[in-house]
Amino acid sequence: MSKEIQQIISFLHSITSNRLESYFNGKSFSFPDFKLSGDLPISNFLKHYKLSKAEVVLFASSIVPHILPGFFDKIIEKYLPNGGEFPEFGGVKLDQHRGMIPTGETVLFLLAGTDIQLRLSFIALFDSSNPLFKHNILLLTSVKSGEPKLSGKLQLDPEYVEVFTTGKISLPSLSINFPAEHLQTEMTWEDLVLPDQVWNQIKDLQIWLKHKETLLSDFDLGRKVKPGYRALFYGPPGTGKTLTATLLGKYTNKEVFRIDLSMIVSKYIGETEKNLSTLFDKAENKDWILFFDEADAIFGKRTGVRDAHDKYANQEVSYLLQRIESYNGLVILASNFRNNIDTAFIRRFNSIIYFPPPKAEERRLIWEKTLPQQFTLENEHLLKELAERYELTGSHILNIIQYITLASLEKNSIMLSKELLLKSIKREMEKEGK
Known part of the structure; x- marks a missing residue:
């Protein structure tokens, strides 16, 4: 897992450095080579969605703040040692996270710099037809009315963050947010x-x-x-x-x-x-x-x-x-x-x-499958008799057997009498007013 993350970060670092060298020093921009292989989560993810290099940049930009909070800040600092505004790069600051969070504008700058035609060609990358957005893997957060859409924060679904960084995923728990x-x-x-x-x-x-x-x-x-x-x-x-x-x-x-x-x-x-x-x-x-x-x-x-x-x-x-x-x-x-x-x-x-109510033969099977093996019946035909006489469902029978098991444990007896079973059945049916 760590090797995959390192390769992704190294690729994004090269892209970012190349773009800034092109922007500040006039050097020609080039895409570095990138290839992951193996059977690990990120490799499988890239293969499954058949991501282009541009989409890999998009994905890498979304995951890097979760691993290296100051990733973009440190690279930019080399070119702007005294700080200052850099609107072309995009990005936003949050309340608790101290590093820069990339926006759509950030990715667009990395891919196209200030080349207008190239930027226009990459805008489709943020469309809902892109599988990363279509399947809610990535999200551009909404912005205030009148602000450019691409100034929204680029967010990777938390569950994908977890699986890509730890190799596993925790299932959500019952809550107001996940009912x-x-x-x-x-x-x-x-x-x-x-x-x-x-x-x-x-x-x-x-x-x-x-x-x-x-x-x-x-x-x-x-x-x-x-x-x-x-x-x-x-x-x-x-x-x-x-x-x-x-x-x-x-x-x-x-x-x-x-x-x-x-x-x-x-x-x-x-x-x-x-x-x-x-x-x-x-x-x-x-x-x-x-x-x-x-x-x-x-x-x-x-x-x-x-x-x-x-x-x-x-x-x-x-x-x-x-x-x-x-x-x-x-x-x-x-x-x-x-x-x-x-x-x-x-x-x-x-x-x-x-799912029909069980018939007599099915009820007998439920009794036999549910009754713990430790019990001894006072009459070997007792379960068949109960199954034919009482139209109970599987949940009824499970409740009854739980009750008789507790009663038998209290009496320290594993012999099941017809009297105890009938008492338990009556108790269960009375719960439903029968």
Whole structure:
């Protein structure tokens, strides 16, 4: 990692020195050679986006303040030992960071000096068509009305800063700024009991996650189909929707985030869209799986416009539809009822999967897979009897077994009686008023 950083900084140092020699001393400007090889983050990044030399200068300028705060200041000092204004170079100072932060003007000067025609040819570098800006890797901060756009600070996404400087990336935590919880599990596919038709549909999602890059690029479908995949999981609570989403991530090496809709939906006009925008901008191009649990809260049916509130509520749904369709990863919406979801979303789903309540045989399997091996049943047919008699979901059964395990530990007994199991089932059903 350190060798890559050194090469990037050395390249930028040569570019900057050559440009200043040309500007102050009239020497001809030349681009130094630059090439990275290997299988490290920066090398892989440059190869993946096929960056030109000009784009490498752009990238290098954005990362150098995070490594050498006074990088540009020290080079300029050689040519302006007594200080003074140097507006052609651009750059700004911040409150706490004591070095110069490059702006778009800084990069333009390094690439073109004061050659007007050359500068005009490089302005397109800052356009949204540039993948570095298109994918929110780089940002030119907004400026005050009337000020040149390129006077905005050049910023590298903090997560890219982290991965390029440390070789790893910390996942964001649930917060006001990132209203999503990272989902993980120690469970496996073997712990999940579902009907065959559901398994077949889940396999379709795994196939897409595995082959999506080949599908979009090698088979040239990227121009014709939406970049991501949208799935609806619906069915009663406790039937495995959240666990399925989590296991999809676990077995395809994708991070899964459950969106906390209570932190996204706001009564203030425009705030919901802003919160959603922050979330999707953060997730873009990370290959994360986004899981919207109880999605009815925001993906529900749009209403007729009776007042301003209805108008803005419908705008929120429309905005969300737009962001989901442009997201290039897997988005899963979960709901108890399919009919609760707006029809505009329904027709845009690539997959709609119904998670039914488990049948008797499936309930027996859930009991057997969930019950710790340490227990002994007073009757070997007890689990089958319970499965046939009580229509419980997987989450019900897990809650019941947790309760009986604690009760058995307290009694110091591993013998499970029918009486204790029935008491536990009754307790669980009473929680739901049954």
